[in-house]
Amino acid sequence: MDMKKYAALYKNELLKEVVPFWEKNSLDTVHGGYFTCLNENGEVFDTDKFMWLQARQAWMFSTLFTQVEAKENWKDAAKLGIDFMKKHGRDAQGNWYFSLTKEGRPLVQAYNIFSDCFAAMAFGAYYKLDSKKEYAAIAKATFQNILQRQENPKGKYNKTYPGTREMQNFALPMILCNLALELDHLLEKEQVAQLTEGISDLILNKFYQEESGLVYENIASNCTLVDSFEGRLLNPGHAIEAMWFLMDLGAKNGDNALIAKAEKIMFQQLEYGWDKEHEGIFYFLDAKGNPPQQLEWDQKLWWVHLETLVALSKSIRLTGNPKAKEWFEKVHDYTWNHFRDSDKGGEWFGYLNRRGEPLLKLKGGKWKGCFHVPRALLQVSNTLNNII
Amino acid sequence: MDMKKYAALYKNELLKEVVPFWEKNSLDTVHGGYFTCLNENGEVFDTDKFMWLQARQAWMFSTLFTQVEAKENWKDAAKLGIDFMKKHGRDAQGNWYFSLTKEGRPLVQAYNIFSDCFAAMAFGAYYKLDSKKEYAAIAKATFQNILQRQENPKGKYNKTYPGTREMQNFALPMILCNLALELDHLLEKEQVAQLTEGISDLILNKFYQEESGLVYENIASNCTLVDSFEGRLLNPGHAIEAMWFLMDLGAKNGDNALIAKAEKIMFQQLEYGWDKEHEGIFYFLDAKGNPPQQLEWDQKLWWVHLETLVALSKSIRLTGNPKAKEWFEKVHDYTWNHFRDSDKGGEWFGYLNRRGEPLLKLKGGKWKGCFHVPRALLQVSNTLNNII
Secondary structure, eight states: OOHHHHHHHHHHHIIIIIHHHHHHHSBOTTTSSBOOEEOTTSOEEEOOEEHHHHHHHHHHHHHHHHHTOOOHHHHHHHHHHHHHHHHHSBOTTSOBOSEEOTTOOEEEOSOOHHHHHHHHHHHHHHHTTSOOHHHHHHHHHHHHHHHHHTTSTTGGGOOBOTTTOOEEESHHHHHHHHHHHHTTTTSOHHHHHHHHHHHHHHIIIIIEETTTTEEOSEEETTSOOOOSTTTTEEOHHHHHHHHHHHHHHHHHHTOHHHHHHHHHHHHHHHHHHBOTTTOSBOSOEETTSOOOSOTTTTOEEHHHHHHHHHHHHHHHHHHOOHHHHHHHHHHHHHHHHHTSOTTTOSSOOOEEOTTSOEEEOOSBOSSOOSSHHHHHHHHHHHHHHTOO | OOHHHHHHHHHHHIIIIIHHHHHHHSBOTTTSSBOOEEOTTSOEEEOOEEHHHHHHHHHHHHHHHHHTOOOHHHHHHHHHHHHHHHHHSBOTTSOBOSEEOTTOOEEEOSOOHHHHHHHHHHHHHHHTTSOOHHHHHHHHHHHHHHHHHTTSTTGGGOOBOTTTOOEEESHHHHHHHHHHHHTTTTSOHHHHHHHHHHHHHHIIIIIEETTTTEEOSEEETTSOOOOSHHHHEEOHHHHHHHHHHHHHHHHHHTOHHHHHHHHHHHHHHHHHHBOTTTOSBOSOEETTSOOOSOTTTTOEEHHHHHHHHHHHHHHHHHHOOHHHHHHHHHHHHHHHHHTSOTTTOSSOOOEEOTTSOEEEOOSBOSSOOSSHHHHHHHHHHHHHHTOO
């Protein structure tokens, strides 16, 4: 299929199926914010509000408004989350809670720095469509707070005994790379450049190990490999998602060497993570082939496959690599055949067992909201549309 | 098959396959303690030492010595764990770390009160074969410490925001019931009676809800049901295991009403938790039939099935219920056909997917050690041997 046809297909799915699903089912017009726990019919099965998903949905509707069409409905939908978060989301230190009741009462403390990352992203995006200083201020204050907390992101909730085996996790630098680009319009150029340079180096030369060709999910503080459950852990989808963040950085800076390296690493993780028996990409693997700790290791998750499609579309556009086209078609077929709800439409399924059968029939939950499916559909359609 | 033949079969498996596996592969004669991460060939694939499993294995070898045969090898194996734990296991407050390096350096802080529960159990059991005051003192001090911590077992690591929705978890009262019986020889009669009475009431009248016939994994502090992921969570194997602890308590106190109630609840959980499509007992379910949060919900775990066999054997012995015999044979067939390693023998597999195929080929890991398989084989063989 012609790549432009894929672009149209992805855009159509975004605007006709996925976005309407969230508009119809998730807006809490009584208390503000969004319901994200939605069953296969779009009915709310749990009313708690998880900050990751509140923020990501506010970001998504803001982004649709600025990048697709200035629809008032989308602005209103974004504002519903932004207002709820502004009013209820932070503790006295300005850290973002992990979860709230539907009314906005805190349930789980601000132990999780990714709540802050996604909150900063949301307010940064919303500021683009409503330039009140307050929104920029919240985004910037949250961002500085993240940088201050980054050495010990879990704070007092960190259970690691100091000094024996201190490790660093891949997720924070990865998200910070994307976040710095998302907040480009609010941060000093110098700060963005310095931060993203440090992160690229950390990811490409420390978390990625040339010898094995693998991106490790955790390395020691001194950047060596550790032979423990955490130290051997691989999360191919995570690494692949980070590679498209780095390709974006390369494209912004005109850095073709960075693009080439990110592309190479992306293919290595994809080939390593691909399930040759049942297709799809494994969720977790052990770098030495030992049994992973995670019982869900062999499951197929929506975001892993959607982020891979984004990465492959960037690779097609930026390098024209024919291997990217082949892989795109293969991953596209698997993803659309298994995650898309061919029966009821709307948002896609999220969790499949190793054989590709739905493990949970939910459309949204505690960790799945209005984010990876619509963001990927938008990213892929924009990227493939821009092929020269 | 005659129940006495099952008794012989279980005892033979314990003494010819399972115990030798751990004796051969897990003893760390260099640093003390046990290696528990063992692959299908019994080879060590990770050397970290997890307190739950150190303590449980020390308890198991102590119990084999006192209940099966006074073999010096078993005493030595128990002492290997006891000495290691005594030397390296506790922080300055006397709380037990969660994990240590193979040399005994702390890795993960004492956030998990079950480390303390199993440590008290281990020292209590070891004291039965070596009556040094020190062992009794460690068991008793740890037990008192657990009672003091029980209102907020996670201490500063507790992430729940105070006052919004405080909940209590089933695991601690459940383990305390078993622990009070295990430490019977060290505690005041009065204390054991008071504690177990309170726990039975809490389990039978609060965590168990007559109307639904279900045992909930979490209820509110005020003992009401909560409609949240945690509040809807069911763990049938956990509830079934607790029911045999209560049957033991009933047998000790000659309380037939308690035995009858525990037996009834056990059958309700078993029937509810049984997978009618692929057999075996689900790991997690949602009380309202919503998608559970746990991605491993449909997997079949060794301990769930082994603890169910223990509960059914107690039911057969204490009430002679013919339904218990039928279920015992059904669960026995599933368990022996799917978890036992018919090829290589030794310890059994632990983790199967919904279809009953091995998900991980490990014999031991971070959460699976020398405990549920040998304890269940011993319990079932002793119990069925005592049928009049």
